[in-house]
Amino acid sequence: MECENCKLEMVNLFDSNVNPANYATIMLHIQQCPSCQSDFEKAKAVATMLKPQNQPSAPILLKQNIMNQLKMEEEKMKTQEVKKVNLNSRFAKIIGVAAAVVLIMVAIPIVDNTTNVFNHSARAANSFIEGSIRATQYIKSMVINLKVRTDAYDNFSLVGTKYELVNHKIFKTFASPAKWRVEKPGRTVVFDGTNQLIHIAKVNSYLKAPAGYNVTEYFQILLEPEKVLAKEQNIIKSDGSKFIMDEKNGQVYLTITSNAKGNFINDYTKNSSIDESDNRREYIFDKETKLLKGLRIFILEGKKETLIVEIESIDYNVDISENLFSLNLPNGAAWQELNQVATSEIFRNISSKRAAELFFEGLSKSNWQLASQTFQLLNSNTDGAKRIKENYGGLTLVRLGEPFKSGQYPGEYIPYEVKLKSGKTIKHNLAMRNDNPNKVWVVDGGF
Ligand SMILES: [Zn+2]
Known part of the structure; x- marks a missing residue:
């Protein structure tokens, strides 16, 4: 198979009805061709960001608990x-096409201005979002302290109204290559520029995964502040989530309310992750710098609201010790490869x-x-x-x-x-x- 064909047909891999023979031919080429492999990893990353059920296999063990x-x-x-x-599957395919051209990097208007001339809020939101994407290109580093209602020892996307609030920390340097660290008491993930290194305290396991794996799940959105708004824009457009934008004391408040996503004929996993809950996300941005200043997420159950995620502080352009972007293996331990x-x-x-x-x-x-x-x-x-x-x-x-x-x-x-x-x-x-x-x-x- 030729590269040109491969890059065109790669989109079909994101369709759940893909013909198995086609699938095999495309995968075979991707596995042998670094250029197509790199494109495929990018497409996968975008598909993951937009629609979690297309995520590459989450590593075994992470969802164990x-x-x-x-x-x-x-x-x-x-x-x-x-x-x-x-x-x-049709939606998945559209996402795949979008992924292939990396459309996500460009702000997509929430509404078409020509048909919604009077929709002031939507137009204001569009212009703010574009400004925010530009502003975040100048960040060198970021440290986020946040609390999440979850099990300290479980995977990162698990949330639930019955859990305690657990402290989390996120560190990121935007230098080239970008490096980051996400940690909570029972679990640490570090991206050292090449691999994702994971320590799971409960079973004392050290895992190593390639860059494209979705290990940090929900936290991917916070690790890429320049994409927070673009992603939210896509959600609003694709599922009609309600949003309100407000401006007060030099801050911009963006509040988005979404219904649970997924198939709940059997509601076993309902409210076990943010996407699988009816939820409200309250973002605060600085009007001047257009940088994210705060976020609170609530799970909504009828009239009951439970605070699930709260950012306590975000600091930009601070010095972060390089040590935080590596994970040392204790004597006698070995990396378990997840690829x-x-x-x-x-x-x-x-x-x-x-x-x-x-x-x-x-x-x-x-x-x-x-x-x-x-x-x-x-x-x-x-x-x-x-x-x-x-x-x-x-x-x-x-x-x-x-x-x-x-x-x-x-x-x-x-x-x-x-x-x-x-x-x-x-x-x-x-x-x-x-x-x-x-x-x-x-x-x-x-x-
Ligand atoms: Zn190729």
């Missing part, structure tokens, strides 16, 4: 008919339920060769892998329920009940996805 935090309801174990919903492509033959061309059954069979017989084909962590020598083998090896599978989809998760949840050799019974939903090049089912979390 989400499901532990959500109570599994008994009725989910019963057979239930879950309608299959085709998640908007391995799943290649298992056993875990493809089967249903998610069968894949879950095989995974539990592996755990039950302590057959790590089998279980690690769908859960790569088991191949590593990490504390996390050891702990899982000790706790879950020799378990008994009591029952499996019918798989269901929920929210924006690109895979499926499979309800299960197991009995550990310690005698403890666990009922949860195993999260599995197969949105990878070889369509292999991989375990994402939920145990």
Whole structure:
């Protein structure tokens, strides 16, 4: 395949109905051609930013604990008919086209001025947004202190009204290459200019992922302040979110109210992330410098509002120690690479339920060769892998329920009940996805 064709047809990879033969041809070229690979990474990054269900596979383990935090309801174990919903493949394709031309870098007017001549607020918003994009090009560094209602030890996108507010810090230098660090008590991610380095305290794991992986999830928007408004503009345009812009005491207030996104025929993941909640986002910008000064996000449940995210301070152009942009490996620890492509033959061309059954069979017989084909962590020598083998090896599978989809998760949840050799019974939903090049089912979390 020629580069020119590849760059044109790359768009089709973002369509969930892509022809598998085409997919394979394009991927083969991308894997061999650095130029197309770089374009593909960019397209993926933009697609991720615009529509989370197109994100490249989130690393295994990161979502592990989400499901532990959500109570599994008994009725989910019963057979239930879950309608299959085709998640908007046409929209995905349009996003892909946009991604290919990196349209996102250019401000897209919220409304067409010729048809909405009298819409003062929208026009004011457009001009402010364009000014803000220019202003942020002059930032050299930034430090954000914020609080998020989440589990300190879980992935970055998990939020919930029942959690405590947890302190987070974001550091970024906009030098070339840009570097950043996002941290909370149980988890740190550093981008050192080449790789994303992740430390997960709970399982004491050190992971390494390429630049294109979506590890920081929701925080991507704050890591790229120049894109905050462009992204919000796109959301307003694409889903009709309501917005109000106001100006007071030298500050500009932009308030956006959105409905939960995703498929909630089964509402298992409702309100477990910001996008999957009805929410209101209140931005404050400095009118003069046009820089972001504050943000508060609320989850809305009927008349009840819960503060979920609050920026306490943002400082621009401060000195940041270079040490913060590296992560040191303790003696005896090793990086676990997250860029391995799943290649298992056993875990493809089967249903998610069968894949879950095989995974539990592996755990039950302590057959790590089998279980690690769908859960790569088991191949590593990490504390996390050891702990899982000790706790879950020799378990008994009591029952499996019918798989269901929920929210924006690109895979499926499979309800299960197991009995550990310690005698403890666990009922949860195993999260599995197969949105990878070889369509292999991989375990994402939920145990
Ligand atoms: Zn090429």
